Amino acid sequence: MTKTSKKKATIYDLSVLSGSSPSTVSAVLNGTWQKRRIKESTAALIRDLAETHQYTANRQARGLRSSRSGLIGLLLPVHDNRYFSSMAQTFEAHVRSKGQCPIVVSASRDPEEERRTAETLISYSIDELFICGATDPDGVHEVCETVGLKHINIDLPGTKVPSVISDNYEGGRMLTEAIIRRFPADQPLRADELYLFGGRDDHASRERIRGFRAVKRELLGDDPDGCILPTGYAPNTARLAFEAFYEKNGKLPRALFVNSSINFEGLLRFMAGHPHENFADLTVGCYDYDPFASFLPFPVIMIRQDVEGMITKAFEVIEEGRPQPRIHLISPELVQPRTALTGPLDALKDIG
Amino acid sequence: MTKTSKKKATIYDLSVLSGSSPSTVSAVLNGTWQKRRIKESTAALIRDLAETHQYTANRQARGLRSSRSGLIGLLLPVHDNRYFSSMAQTFEAHVRSKGQCPIVVSASRDPEEERRTAETLISYSIDELFICGATDPDGVHEVCETVGLKHINIDLPGTKVPSVISDNYEGGRMLTEAIIRRFPADQPLRADELYLFGGRDDHASRERIRGFRAVKRELLGDDPDGCILPTGYAPNTARLAFEAFYEKNGKLPRALFVNSSINFEGLLRFMAGHPHENFADLTVGCYDYDPFASFLPFPVIMIRQDVEGMITKAFEVIEEGRPQPRIHLISPELVQPRTALTGPLDALKDIG
DNA sequence: CTTGTTTGCACAATCGATGGTGCAAAGACT
DNA sequence: AGTCTTTGCACCATCGATTGTGCAAACAAG
DSSP states (O other): OOSOOSSOOOHHHHHHHHTSOHHHHHHHHHTOTTTTTOOHHHHHHHHHHHHHTTOOOOHHHHHHHHSOOSEEEEEESOSSSHHHHHHHHHHHHHHHHTTOEEEEEEOTTOHHHHHHHHHHHHHTTOSEEEEESOSOHHHHHHHHHHHTOEEEEESSOOSSSOEEEEOHHHHHHHHHHHHHHTSOTTSOOOGGGEEEEOBOSSHHHHHHHHHHHHHIIIIISOOOGGGEEOOBSOHHHHHHHHHHHHHHHSSOOSEEEESOHHHHHHHHHHHHTSOGGGGTTOEEEESSOOTTGGGSSSOEEEEEOOHHHHHHHHHHHHHSSSOOOOEEEEOOEEEOSSOOOOOGGGGSOOOO | OOSOOSSOOOHHHHHHHHTSOHHHHHHHHHTOTTTTTOOHHHHHHHHHHHHHTTOOOOHHHHHHHHSOOSEEEEEESOSSSHHHHHHHHHHHHHHHHTTOEEEEEEOTTOHHHHHHHHHHHHHTTOSEEEEESOSOHHHHHHHHHHTTOEEEEESSOOSSSOEEEEOHHHHHHHHHHHHHHTSOTTSOOOGGGEEEEOBOSSHHHHHHHHHHHHHIIIIISOOOGGGEEOOBSOHHHHHHHHHHHHHHHSSOOSEEEESOHHHHHHHHHHHHTSOGGGGTTOEEEESSOOTTGGGSSSOEEEEEOOHHHHHHHHHHHHHSSSOOOOEEEEOOEEEOSSOOOOOGGGGSOOOO
């Protein structure tokens, strides 16, 4: 409480205290003072005052003037999911290391909401926007384009700007093959015993399904249409699909390709209503990685998407001048059952 | 591309187009026009122009003038964890419904980083700050206090402003009791067979430990000090603790109270290196809920903290004028093994 | 027709930082 | 001593919206 306890110091305050003009103070504190030939001693004085008065620049004012805000946005479908929250965590680290401020917002996979959210971010003059898992990336693109905002797609591709996405076809192949190979030669999996649940008509699902079908044909010789059940991404619609299958067939398929961890939660909900033992010999492949899921009582093979790789690539690409709208594929990783991988959290120090 | 493709329309543009003054345009578009006695027809004309030119206010300018930004901040330890990402998801929904913009940032449980992050958010003139799981809430408080920023603590309490936290003592008791009661009368759990792993010297851990010890004394008649092993929150330090215990005793304790899902990941890492069968009769209680963890091959009893309840309460409290720095306890919920609960995602529509 | 009131809006200062431009004082040079 | 350069900084417009104030025109009252 030694001084002005309630209001933040401005360059005008420091200007009075230092006897210099506001522009001099500004130049000193934003680093352009050499260019403006400010004396070292003047600069030192001002830096000193800034320190003792805890000056920090008002970013709204700076942003208004310079039409840049220092904010970098990440548009996510949802937060509470390991995949997307890893995105957020990794993104944040990258943005912070560039000395900017991350702003992470979700838009619920709703195209309308996606555009509105982008508009909102734009009204804060964000400097760049990373569009992750958007249902309508090109819709968001329109919004960004009209104001000249740099942007890039992640996870789901658009057609107007570069996209950095998982190699879902390859991942789908890897996962399908790994599932099939778990079955011994004397009790091989039949083509009609391996089902794919979840996902919807988006690029990622389509590619995974393409990989799934290709490998089934190659290894199992057949690929019945009925084995593909896109349920959307909501856990409960997935649960209902499992419920319906079980109702009709008295059991689950011998092996499942589950399209995402959120869909996998639908499987859990289904299982909660049925005795444990019914699923003792089920084999599951899940396109997403979750450490706990990896240790479930039946074999769970997972795909871990390379979040760090995607974010890193996305930052590289967005820095390029006028990049082509091409798609950059990042290879995912197959994770065998009972595997506990490290994640972004391990990079943090723990001051236990 | 019909019009000004590159720059956003401002009130000055609309002012020229409509033949009114900028202040009139401003008043019409921010809703204060009745107070300023603007004719309905004038207002209609301006609204119309705004619509066709896709006008949206520059929030930096507005914020600069009104020293409010429409941003509400949430300071988190980390993103990629179900508990905190649920916080983010729930927080976002609340903020959005108030017509404001959420800004969620993590600070890695580092007191220094927490303060710096708060400073940064303040430089954007955020309107309120929710401090969640901060290692040093009172440090962040100082920062907020000097600029008169409304703030509140969640998950970990501070002493200067109200805090909304889980009832960790009660939760610790519930979980401990549930663990103990899982053992049959003929093979009861002994006091030296139930260990607590994880957490550190923060309010939440202390309260949970207090509940743990109280119930052990009440039900098991004893409470050996050696059964408490705070390992910090990093998964790997927890893993090492399990490793060390196993090394020394040739097995894990019969029952574990694991302080958080992040610590639980440490247990998984430990398990990955050992044969499955070694843990067939392990009983685990975990203070956090994760649907996949709930279905692991050994009984896992979990505590789900009431994230929705905490956020709701926090918004209530922060709206009050000068609230007392008291602690509001929100009861958590005990979750039996093999339970798949719904979460914030279920509130979203899925346009599958 | 004059005075008083209401209606409808324009004007201008302001928020805090930025950056182009101008200009006095100090130093260099002939 | 007079001219030219360099140094060191102040001045001021600007970004876009908000808001207190003032004032003409329209209308009402007497």
